[in-house]
Amino acid sequence: MSNTLVGTPFPPSSSPSLGRPPQIVMKKSLLPVKNMSASEKHSVGKEDLVRLLKQYFGHAEFRGKQSEAIEAVLAGRDCFCLMPTGGGKSMCYQIPAVAKPGIVLVISPLIALMENQVAALRMKGIPAEFLSSTQTAQTKEKIHEDLNSGKPSIKLLYVTPELVALFGFMTKLTKLYNRGLLSLIAIDEAHCISTWGHDFRPSYRKLSSLRRHLPDVPILALTATAVPKVQKDVIESLCLQHPLILRASFNRPNIFYEVRYKDLLADAYRDVSHLLKSAGNACSIVYCFERSICDDLSGYLCKNGISSAAYHAGLNSKFRSAVVDDWLSSRIQVIVATVAFGMGIDKKDVRIVCHFNIPKSMEGFYQESGRAGRDQLPSRSVLYYGMDDRKRMEFILRNATNKKSGSSPSSNSLPEKSLEAFSQMVEYCEGSSCRRKRILDSFGEEVPASLCRKSCDACKHPDLVSKKLEDLRHVSDSHKKDRFFPIIIKSSKDAFLEGRGQDTEFWNREDEGSFSSEDISDSDDGAEVISSLTRSKISTKAVLDEKFEVLQHAEEVYYQNQGQRKQESSLTDKKAISETLREASKKRLFNALTQAQGRLGDLSLDFEGSAIFLEMDCFKKYEKVGKTFYNSQVAATVRWLSSSSHEQILDRLNANSTTPASTNCKADNLPTVTPPPDPIIQDHVPEEASAGENQDNINLEHSNESVDMRAPGEKIELPQIPSFLEFINQKRREGQMGSSVVSSQHPSRGVQKRILDSQKHGANNASKRIR
Ligand SMILES: Nc1ncnc2c1ncn2[C@@H]1O[C@H](COP(=O)(O)OP(=O)(O)OP(=O)(O)O)[C@@H](O)[C@H]1O
Numbered sequence: 001m002s003n004t005l006v007g008t009p010f011p012p013s014s015s016p017s018l019g020r021p022p023q024i025v026m027k028k029s030l031l032p033v034k035n036m037s038a039s040e041k042h043s044v045g046k047e048d049l050v051r052l053l054k055q056y057f058g059h060a061e062f063r064g065k066q067s068e069a070i071e072a073v074l075a076g077r078d079c080f081c082l083m084p085t086g087g088g089k090s091m092c093y094q095i096p097a098v099a100k101p102g103i104v105l106v107i108s109p110l111i112a113l114m115e116n117q118v119a120a121l122r123m124k125g126i127p128a129e130f131l132s133s134t135q136t137a138q139t140k141e142k143i144h145e146d147l148n149s150g151k152p153s154i155k156l157l158y159v160t161p162e163l164v165a166l167f168g169f170m171t172k173l174t175k176l177y178n179r180g181l182l183s184l185i186a187i188d189e190a191h192c193i194s195t196w197g198h199d200f201r202p203s204y205r206k207l208s209s210l211r212r213h214l215p216d217v218p219i220l221a222l223t224a225t226a227v228p229k230v231q232k233d234v235i236e237s238l239c240l241q242h243p244l245i246l247r248a249s250f251n252r253p254n255i256f257y258e259v260r261y262k263d264l265l266a267d268a269y270r271d272v273s274h275l276l277k278s279a280g281n282a283c284s285i286v287y288c289f290e291r292s293i294c295d296d297l298s299g300y301l302c303k304n305g306i307s308s309a310a311y312h313a314g315l316n317s318k319f320r321s322a323v324v325d326d327w328l329s330s331r332i333q334v335i336v337a338t339v340a341f342g343m344g345i346d347k348k349d350v351r352i353v354c355h356f357n358i359p360k361s362m363e364g365f366y367q368e369s370g371r372a373g374r375d376q377l378p379s380r381s382v383l384y385y386g387m388d389d390r391k392r393m394e395f396i397l398r399n400a401t402n403k404k405s406g407s408s409p410s411s412n413s414l415p416e417k418s419l420e421a422f423s424q425m426v427e428y429c430e431g432s433s434c435r436r437k438r439i440l441d442s443f444g445e446e447v448p449a450s451l452c453r454k455s456c457d458a459c460k461h462p463d464l465v466s467k468k469l470e471d472l473r474h475v476s477d478s479h480k481k482d483r484f485f486p487i488i489i490k491s492s493k494d495a496f497l498e499g500r501g502q503d504t505e506f507w508n509r510e511d512e513g514s515f516s517s518e519d520i521s522d523s524d525d526g527a528e529v530i531s532s533l534t535r536s537k538i539s540t541k542a543v544l545d546e547k548f549e550v551l552q553h554a555e556e557v558y559y560q561n562q563g564q565r566k567q568e569s570s571l572t573d574k575k576a577i578s579e580t581l582r583e584a585s586k587k588r589l590f591n592a593l594t595q596a597q598g599r600l601g602d603l604s605l606d607f608e609g610s611a612i613f614l615e616m617d618c619f620k621k622y623e624k625v626g627k628t629f630y631n632s633q634v635a636a637t638v639r640w641l642s643s644s645s646h647e648q649i650l651d652r653l654n655a656n657s658t659t660p661a662s663t664n665c666k667a668d669n670l671p672t673v674t675p676p677p678d679p680i681i682q683d684h685v686p687e688e689a690s691a692g693e694n695q696d697n698i699n700l701e702h703s704n705e706s707v708d709m710r711a712p713g714e715k716i717e718l719p720q721i722p723s724f725l726e727f728i729n730q731k732r733r734e735g736q737m738g739s740s741v742v743s744s745q746h747p748s749r750g751v752q753k754r755i756l757d758s759q760k761h762g763a764n765n766a767s768k769r770i771r
Pocket residue numbers: 059060061062063066083084085086087088089090091223224344346348374
């Protein structure tokens with residue numbers, strides 16, 4: 001064994017606890033890296049490395065390009081390592097950590113990922129630590145103490161890119177570097193640095209300063225998903241110098257690829273349930289693009305005897321951790337998740353990865369489906385393709401603003417880039433050729449179709465797949481003719497415009513962390529994309545909404561300052577509109593539509609889509625106000641459906657559609673009728689009021705919508721929005737008059753009432769019924 005090989009410095013510990021590095025007995029003193037000669041750097045022989053692999057990790061030999069990568073970095077060379085999901089990239093920096101003196105700095109995007117790896121390493125007796133805001137000050141202090149000591153015991157230090165960007169931490173790293181203690185910088189999931197990648201994280205961009213601050217330390221960039229453009233971007237951004245570029249094949253021969261067509265299935269949920277049941281108790285992941293679908297589908301699976309749980313960023317972190325623990329330890333079989341789940345999860349026996357909605361890019365799809373079969377045993381990837389999902393995704397990608405791409409010069413064409421990437425997924429689903437070849441082609445890997453060996457549906461059952469695609473085309477054609485398409489498109493669009501897109505996490509992996517700006521990326525945030533989209537597209541309504549929001553916020557701050565924080569938060573909870581309530585409302589509206597169909601004859605409607613749309617309408621108006629108003633609005637809509645005419649219903653559904661599709665479909669044939677009013681808050685309206693009688697109604701949230709619907713010349717004055725000062729002064733006056741208690745219990749109603757009052761005076765003809 002060579003002199004520089006660390007040997008067996010870490011006696012394996014059976015139960016090392018996090019935050020307490022195991023006692024380390026160093027056989028040799030650590031030599032500062034900078035003091036090593038070039039020949040010494042090369043001196044760790046291949047047999048030594050295999051020995052360490054066996055000793056610490058129990059593996060007999062290196063896989064793929066592992067040994068090349070390890071040898072390169074041990075020789076002090078930069079390396080770009082492209083290996084498939086589950087290919088064993090972590091080993092490329094873990095072996096150097098035990099083979100070489102000094103500390104390996106690992107930059108990793110997720111805290112969960114770091115925690116997992118650190119725990120696993122410590123179980124193997126390798127001193128590893130991570131730094132994040134989730135740790136106690138005491139733990140962090142211990143780590144820093146160790147780093148500052150003469151002979152740090154830590155061999156691998158995991159940190160987030162956000163931490164590296166902090167001046168204070170960079171200073172610490174520079175000190176370690178100057179003492180010759182930094183042996184390697186490993187950047188995991190390195191594709192996150194590129195705006196061309198599917199998972200861009202602005203914080204990764206800041207890693208470009210590493211080379212400047214720590215010039216002599218070799219950098220190892222690792223990823224499973226980098227198309228040539230991304231590869232170039234990563235290498236340039238990290239300033240890698242003459243890196244060794246290692247590319248292992250992306251082929252995952254043990255995964256069978258299949259596409260199922262939702263539009264040809266009677267019930268997609270039932271199909272998923274059958275699929276999972278057919279695999280016995282196999283461990284599986286189902287990816288959905290919305291939180292509500294995760295909840296809903298998981299509930300359905302549970303009802304059908306499959307142990308499953310939902311996982312998404314809308315659940316609190318304790319609950320999510322419990323779900324992951326249960327799933328990792330096989331207490332639950334299926335995890336139904338958004339893309340917030342999975343990066344870095346190393347569960348070997350996942351047998352099925354199912355995409356219930358089409359992913360936004362081939363890279364994402366490859367990475368997610370690649371979580372199947374990490375043990376190299378036969379596994380399946382099943383993608384459920386639906387035309388509505390496709391349209392929805394296209395709409396979202398087209399409208400995603402460039403904000404996400406930060407200040408990168410190449411950021412101007414983000415929507416085009418995204419759409420281009422998405423088109424590969426559509427081709428994957430709608431094509432009849434080998435799925436495996438399509439995946440590999442998209443990564444620039446040219447392979448013959450024979451490589452597949454009938455391990456995708458297109459190669460195994462070519463006639464069946466062709467037949468399905470033919471059927472799909474028929475359905476698609478008749479869909480265009482018969483279905484009330486605008487509703488679906490409108491509802492999905494509105495979901496985004498009105499902020500519901502926060503439930504959609506296709507781009508939003510890192511919100512899994514949700515700890516602090518140090519730990520997660522701060523600008524790659526779906527909500528931001530949505531809000532800028534909202535601003536640009538519905539500016540008129542947004543002006544009113546925004547003011548209302550500012551007032552609400554001011555009011556909240558005011559009361560918080562008055563020491564009423566507790567009362568306020570319990571009020572917020574009470575006002576919250578839960579997903580369960582929303583689902584129940586959809587069902588009510590669906591039933592009302594069915595009854596309207598019974599009353600009026602053929603409505604030619606997609607009832608489910610229409611119910612979703614109407615519910616969304618109620619939700620978007622009253623999301624911020626609370627569930628009482630929302631419930632009233634749903635009830636009013638149900639009543640309105642029970643008394644409206646055929647034309648009024650169609651008109652209401654169609655009038656709100658602004659997509660081009662609306663002009664292609666039924667809208668053209670509809671008679672021009674006076675648009676019916678939106679059903680509005682009718683708490684104060686007699687039950688028997690007809691839709692026609694509601695015409696004069698106006699309410700706060702859609703007063704400007706109502707203006708649009710009126711005949712030209714019929715003007716409605718918008719309510720006066722009080723200034724912040726006016727608002728606060730009035731609150732004070734109310735307080736002096738003893739009315740603050742009432743207002744504080746319903747702060748937003750307080751504002752609302754005043755606006756409604758001014759509306760009453762200002763728009764006489766429009767506000768008759770409000771009180
Ligand atoms: N040489 C090897 N022989 C056998 N198993 C190995 C070898 N190297 C790594 N593994 C195992 O392969 C699994 C995947 O390793 P790892 O998590 O490093 O993959 P990865 O390439 O980082 O995947 P991902 O892209 O999903 O993060 C681990 O369970 C690891 O123990």
